[in-house]
Amino acid sequence: MKRFALIGAAGYIAPRHMKAIKETGNDLVAALDPNDSVGIIDSHFPEANFFTEFERFDRHLDKLHRKAAGKVDFVSICSPNYLHDSHMRFALRSDADAICEKPLVLNPWNIDGLAEMEQSTGRKINTVLQLRVHPSIIALREKVQAGLKDRKYEVDLSYITSRGRWYLQSWKGNEKKSGGIATNIGVHFFDMLHFLFGRLQDNVVHLREDTKAAGYLEYEHARCRWFMSLDVNDVPENARAQGQRTHRSITVDGTEIEFSGGFFDLHTRSYEEILAGRGFGVEENRMAIETVAAIREAGLSTLGQDVHPFAS
Structure with missing residues (x-):
């Protein structure tokens, strides 16, 4: 079982990611959104820790990382498009792989910087190209x-x-x-x-x-x-x-x-491919x-x- 964190839990697309995490047999341990209208979490992971402030979310993931069996393996990113780049960088710096909603970034040159971060951290960025x-x-x-x-x-x-x-x-x-x-x-x-x-x-x-x-x-x-x-x-x-x-x-x-x-099942299928090491980078x-x-x-x-x- 892999351990997930999710950024953008109140967004339109977040429930599909929660469903995919659940249906692939994994666990959501922490979620972040400045909006607290996130009752949908109860349908999937009622025990997940939830944060409305990035700083507390960051600190929580850091504490989990310090525990031998507690670190997060993946950070799923469902935040507004212009924040994707920053949140993927955060995931990699947190020693986790990223699963990012489309669009990966807004500008082509951001891709080069992300590729460099993958090399320096040894972690991988995946995207949902459903x-x-x-x-x-x-x-x-x-x-x-x-x-x-x-x-x-x-x-x-x-x-x-x-x-x-x-x-x-x-x-x-x-x-x-x-x-x-x-x-x-x-x-x-x-x-x-x-x-x-x-x-x-x-x-x-x-x-x-x-x-x-x-x-x-x-x-x-x-x-x-x-x-x-x-x-x-x-x-x-x-x-x-x-x-x-x-x-x-x-x-x-x-x-x-x-x-x-079949559109509503494609996120689960995408997660299956990512977990099998066949994600789109x-x-x-x-x-x-x-x-x-x-x-x-x-x-x-x-x-x-x-x-x-x-x-x-």
Whole structure:
């Protein structure tokens, strides 16, 4: 049984990490969040120590480290995006491996510093790139790899996950803290495209607003038009009429790839891989982080044939 600490226990994604720790047969011994609305812990680890102040959390982990059988093996990080870098460094300095939510960092150059810290501490950083362990995506990758020739697949990706007015008032609506919409809700989809179709060759941005963005990406083996939005009005009308507020779609050469199911089990699957020594490290994150950083900084291009239909 491995011993875990968790940073960001009151966040949206933290329950999935608690569930994954529980379902893989491990123990959460300490959790931190400045917000004390963390009753969800009772459903998984009611005996876990909880802290609202980082200094006391730090001291507690240090005390555990001094006990022969008490040190924490992993620190799971579910804090706001802009704090991930600092909290991963804390985990490594605490002689623990890190499991960090996406995005690993906001800027590509932060990856180099984390790699140096891994070398100096002997600890490892893992990240949750859940789509890489999704059965449908794995099957698609195998199909793509088997069919590679001197051609490129034509891909359309759309992801709409509607959010209320609270979103822009939270840290997620602050680009300096979240990285903007493409980073906050899209980085794992851009990682998926790289995982499926190889290295990125071109990155064009057609639309970039607080609640939606769109562009064109060209990979070694694909040309992809993409669109992402937080606006429920962008959900296709027929789906919206049925009360749906989320829409995920990826088509490859006109064929829809079904990958909507199974999302709530992917964190547990990711933890299984990490515990088996097959986690995704800092370098596996580099391409996606470079992609979203470029989207954030790029000038807008005029709409052409490569624009996603939802954006036009």
